[in-house]
Amino acid sequence: MNSVNPKIAIVGSGAIGSYYGCRLANTGADVRFLLRSDLDAVRSSGRMRVQLPQSEIVVAAPQVYGTPEEIGPCDLVIIALKTTANGVFDKLIRPLLKEGTLLLTLQNGLGSDEQLAELFGAERVLGGLCFICVNRTAPGEILCIEPGAVAFGEFGRPISERLRAVVALFERAGVKCSASDNLAELRWKKLVWNVPFNGLAIAAGGITTDKILASPELENQVRALMAEVIEAAAKFGYVIPPAFIEKQISSTRPMGPYRPSSLIDYLDGREVEVESIWGEPLRRAKKAGAAVPRLEMLYALLKRLTMRSQ
Amino acid sequence: MNSVNPKIAIVGSGAIGSYYGCRLANTGADVRFLLRSDLDAVRSSGRMRVQLPQSEIVVAAPQVYGTPEEIGPCDLVIIALKTTANGVFDKLIRPLLKEGTLLLTLQNGLGSDEQLAELFGAERVLGGLCFICVNRTAPGEILCIEPGAVAFGEFGRPISERLRAVVALFERAGVKCSASDNLAELRWKKLVWNVPFNGLAIAAGGITTDKILASPELENQVRALMAEVIEAAAKFGYVIPPAFIEKQISSTRPMGPYRPSSLIDYLDGREVEVESIWGEPLRRAKKAGAAVPRLEMLYALLKRLTMRSQ
Numbered sequence: 001m002n003s004v005n006p007k008i009a010i011v012g013s014g015a016i017g018s019y020y021g022c023r024l025a026n027t028g029a030d031v032r033f034l035l036r037s038d039l040d041a042v043r044s045s046g047r048m049r050v051q052l053p054q055s056e057i058v059v060a061a062p063q064v065y066g067t068p069e070e071i072g073p074c075d076l077v078i079i080a081l082k083t084t085a086n087g088v089f090d091k092l093i094r095p096l097l098k099e100g101t102l103l104l105t106l107q108n109g110l111g112s113d114e115q116l117a118e119l120f121g122a123e124r125v126l127g128g129l130c131f132i133c134v135n136r137t138a139p140g141e142i143l144c145i146e147p148g149a150v151a152f153g154e155f156g157r158p159i160s161e162r163l164r165a166v167v168a169l170f171e172r173a174g175v176k177c178s179a180s181d182n183l184a185e186l187r188w189k190k191l192v193w194n195v196p197f198n199g200l201a202i203a204a205g206g207i208t209t210d211k212i213l214a215s216p217e218l219e220n221q222v223r224a225l226m227a228e229v230i231e232a233a234a235k236f237g238y239v240i241p242p243a244f245i246e247k248q249i250s251s252t253r254p255m256g257p258y259r260p261s262s263l264i265d266y267l268d269g270r271e272v273e274v275e276s277i278w279g280e281p282l283r284r285a286k287k288a289g290a291a292v293p294r295l296e297m298l299y300a301l302l303k304r305l306t307m308r309s310q
Numbered sequence: 311m312n313s314v315n316p317k318i319a320i321v322g323s324g325a326i327g328s329y330y331g332c333r334l335a336n337t338g339a340d341v342r343f344l345l346r347s348d349l350d351a352v353r354s355s356g357r358m359r360v361q362l363p364q365s366e367i368v369v370a371a372p373q374v375y376g377t378p379e380e381i382g383p384c385d386l387v388i389i390a391l392k393t394t395a396n397g398v399f400d401k402l403i404r405p406l407l408k409e410g411t412l413l414l415t416l417q418n419g420l421g422s423d424e425q426l427a428e429l430f431g432a433e434r435v436l437g438g439l440c441f442i443c444v445n446r447t448a449p450g451e452i453l454c455i456e457p458g459a460v461a462f463g464e465f466g467r468p469i470s471e472r473l474r475a476v477v478a479l480f481e482r483a484g485v486k487c488s489a490s491d492n493l494a495e496l497r498w499k500k501l502v503w504n505v506p507f508n509g510l511a512i513a514a515g516g517i518t519t520d521k522i523l524a525s526p527e528l529e530n531q532v533r534a535l536m537a538e539v540i541e542a543a544a545k546f547g548y549v550i551p552p553a554f555i556e557k558q559i560s561s562t563r564p565m566g567p568y569r570p571s572s573l574i575d576y577l578d579g580r581e582v583e584v585e586s587i588w589g590e591p592l593r594r595a596k597k598a599g600a601a602v603p604r605l606e607m608l609y610a611l612l613k614r615l616t617m618r619s620q
Contacts, residue, residue, distance in 0.1 A: 203513065204614045217610035224603065293534065293603040300527035301611075304514045 005030055006075035006169070009068070009096050013038065015136040016106055017080030019144060022050045023173040025059045032071045033064045034092065041139035048140040052147065062140075073098035076166065079105040079116070082265075083276035086115055093120065104166060106130050106150070108194070108261075109276030110187055110284065113155045125155035126163060127183045129190050135264075149176035153183030188233035189240055193248050194277050196225035198262035199298045202305060206267055208257040213249070221294065222249065228292045232285035272306040274299070315340055316385035316479070319378070319406050323348065325446040326416055327390030329454060332360045333483040335369045342381045343374045344402065351449035358450040362457065372450075383408035386476065389415040389426070392575075393586035396425055403430065414476060416440050416460070418504065418571075419586030420497055420594065423465045435465035436473060437493045439500050445574070459486035463493030498543035499550055503558050504587050506535035508572035509608045512615060516577055518567040523559070531604065532559065538602045542595035582616040584609070 006029070010021040013033045025031040025048075035042060042048060042064050050057040065071050074096045081088070086107075093103065097120060104126045105112045116125045132148035150170060154163050158181040167177045180186050200212050200221060212218045226245045233240050252258070265272045278299040285292045316339070320331040323343045335341040335358075345352060352358060352374050360367040375381050384406045391398070396417075403413065407430060414436045415422045426435045443456035460480060464473050468491040477487045490496050510522050510531060522528045536555045543550055562568070575582045588609040595602045 200611075204611050207614070211614075215610065215614050217606075217613055221607050221610045224607075294607045296527075297531050297534075297604050297607055300525065300531045301510075301514050303527055304517070304521075304525050 007073075008032065008076045008078060009034060009071050009074040011068070011077055011079050011092050011096070012081030012085070014080060014082070015134045015142055016130055016132070017078065018048060018136065018140070018142045019050055019132070019134050020078060020080070020106070020150075020170070020173070020175065022048050022057050022059045022062075022142065023175060024169065025062060026057045027173045029169065029173070031063065032074070033062055034068055034071060035064050035066065038139035039064060039066050045140055048142070050142045050144055052144050068092050068095040071096060074101055076102045076104060076169075079103060079107060079112070081107065082271060083107050083109060083112055083273045084271040086112060089115060089119055097124075102126055102162065102166070104128055104152075107276065108273050109191065110280040111276050113183065113187075117155060122155060126152065126166060127155060127187070128152045129186050131190075147176070149178065151178045151180055151186050153180045153186055155183055182238070184236065185233070185238040185240075188229065188236070188238050188281075189244070191277065191281055192226050192229045192233075192240060192244060193252070194260070194262075195229050195281065195295060195298070196222040197252065198260040198277060199225070199302055201260050201263040202266045202272070203298060203301045206263065208259055208263070209252050209255055210257050213253055219249070225294050225298065228285070228290070228295050229281065232281065232288065232290040232292055232295075235285070235288035235290050266306060271308075272302065274302050274306055278302055317383075318342065318386045318388060319344060319381050319384040321378070321387055321389045321402050321406070322391030322395070324390060324392070325444045325452055326440055326442070327388065328358060328446065328450070328452045329360055329442070329444045330388060330390070330416070330460075330480070330483070330485065332358050332367050332369045332372075332452065333485060334479065335372060336367045337483045339479065339483070341373065342384070343372055344378055344381060345374050345376065348449035349374060349376050355450055358452070360452045360454055362454050378402050378405040381406060384411055386412045386414060386479075389413060389417060389422070391417065392581060393417050393419060393422055393583045394581040396422060399425060399429055407434075412436055412472065412476070414438055414462075417586065418583050419501065420590040421586050423493065423497075427465060432465060436462065436476060437465060437497070438462045439496050441500075457486070459488065461488045461490055461496050463490045463496055465493055492548070494546065495543070495548040495550075498539065498546070498548050498591075499554070501587065501591055502536050502539045502543075502550060502554060503562070504570070504572075505539050505591065505605060505608070506532040507562065508570040508587060509535070509612055511570050511573040512576045512582070513608060513611045516573065518569055518573070519562050519565055520567050523563055529559070535604050535608065538595070538600070538605050539591065542591065542598065542600040542602055542605075545595070545598035545600050576616060581618075582612065584612050584616055588612055 008031045010017045010033045013035050021031050048059045048062045077096050103116050103124045106128045129151045133146035134144045137143045152167050159179050167179050170177050230240045262272050282295050282299050318341045320327045320343045323345050331341050358369045358372045387406050413426050413434045416438045439461045442458035444454045447453045462477050469489050477489050480487050540550045572582050592605050592609050
């Protein structure tokens with residue numbers, strides 16, 4: 001990240017990857033998109049487009065590629081794959097590496113940081129948690145309903161100069177950013193919301209967050225699941241105050257008939273990130289001796305409900 | 311039950327009620343069926359029929375009625391309504407009472423004994439737990455796949471002479487019977503199976519018991535839910551040995567793709583007995599101080615999944 005104009009690869013050009021990639025490209029950054037199913041369509045349209053609540057960003061002639069070899073070594077690789085695709089890390093990322101290449105994962109849940117560290121070296125890994133509402137509506141077409149913010153952190157290290165440089169890059173692209181000395185704590189904190197709402201939305205029959213909160217019994221399960229996640233996080237020294245629970249519930253209420261990302265995946269018949277959002281947190285919680293009976297049952301139900309061939 | 315040929319009413323002539331009613335009528339007992347939607351069809355066909363695994367019972371010209379007033383006071387009232395219909399107890403049962411009328415509920419779960427006792431006097435109430443696989447395939451047509459057995463008990467009292475008389479009546483009708491000094495313990499014991507299997511069959515997406523046991527995670531939840539029910543029962547002094555869990559699981563495995571009764575109701579769009587199988591046990595367990603987090607979550611999910619208008 002010492003380059004004046006760093007070469008950036010976007011691996012996983014779904015909604016999240018395309019959105020940040022387009023915003024960065026829009027500021028003149030050298031952004032290379034790795035595409036798969038959308039490659040031909042974007043090549044022939046010759047553009048990618050982000051619709052924002054009040055404006056739009058059009059990237060004319062985006063640099064799109066079908067293989068990481070064509071992109072070659074980069075300064076920064078932004079990873080926005082679904083965690084269900086983490087098995088392709090080695091194949092897709094290795095060709096993008098050189099000395100000092102940074103890997104920024106914008107993926108959900110737990111596990112990606114460690115998998116990237118294991119494969120490519122812990123010293124390369126940064127993480128960003130996206131609080132955003134964005135959908136891919138067609139190849140190269142991204143609809144952003146709520147731009148939200150990104151919380152950045154180093155993997156297992158405090159904020160560094162290079163992290164600040166990445167944050168500055170995103171800020172120049174108009175993204176609201178924050179940085180934390182504790183990426184893992186950020187991840188657990190995000191799970192406090194994702195575990196109950198993403199999970200119960202599926203397990204209770206494919207319902208939006210307002211319907212979850214309209215049931216006193218399910219609202220109690222939201223609280224109880226949040227308390228389990230907080231208890232598990234505490235076992236690792238991440239202290240999330242219990243008042244966080246009420247704050248999360250009261251900020252969810254005005255969201256109305258909101259469809260958590262996992263529910264959208266589920267209803268559209270796409271893979272759900274069951275392992276990174278429920279499986280890995282469950283395994284870590286149990287290993288650390290936390291009592292997480294509801295998380296365990298929710299995971300068992302979700303694993304079965306999202307099975308590909310029944 | 312002192313009569314030589316007691317007058318028996320069947321309230322709730324679905325699969326269970328019709329099955330035992332026909333078996334009793336087949337031995338010459340004076341059985342009066344209270345019908346609703348099937349009344350005209352059975353009147354015009356002039357028969358009710360039970361298909362057994364190796365034979366069939368045909369009751370020609372069954373005594374069928376549309377109102378309890380037409381039946382009038384009975385010696386024994388056999389109640390086989392869905393527990394979701396318990397709100398009609400007073401209307402349907404009061405006209406069938408005289409001094410000494412016995413009320414035998416063959417209903418599932420917890421709560422019916424107490425509701426009958428509250429309305430009509432605890433001294434009238436007997437219970438029977440049906441371990442049977444039986445379906446109503448058309449008006450007056452009953453298909454019995456597995457005749458199983460009935461376990462009888464007095465409500466809150468040890469085995470009595472009159473209970474023995476009821477058991478004898480069923481035995482003469484070819485029903486395998488047992489009697490217990492502890493009806494409530496029998497009910498909790500039956501819940502050890504019903505709570506996990508009926509519940510997870512619905513919550514895991516409408517799956518049969520073999521699919522539940524094919525998932526190691528769900529099988530673990532079966533065990534954990536069974537342990538919660540056993541813990542709750544223990545709070546009331548009903549001691550169910552932990553070995554009962556393995557016995558239940560290993561007897562379920564050879565049942566193959568079995569659809570628990572609640573799953574059949576759910577898939578057919580009929581009301582599910584959520585309160586008697588999960589709600590009432592949950593409320594009693596919590597009141598008694600048992601830790602039942604999984605039962606609580608399962609109840610919350612089932613209550614929402616079986617909501618009539620979503």
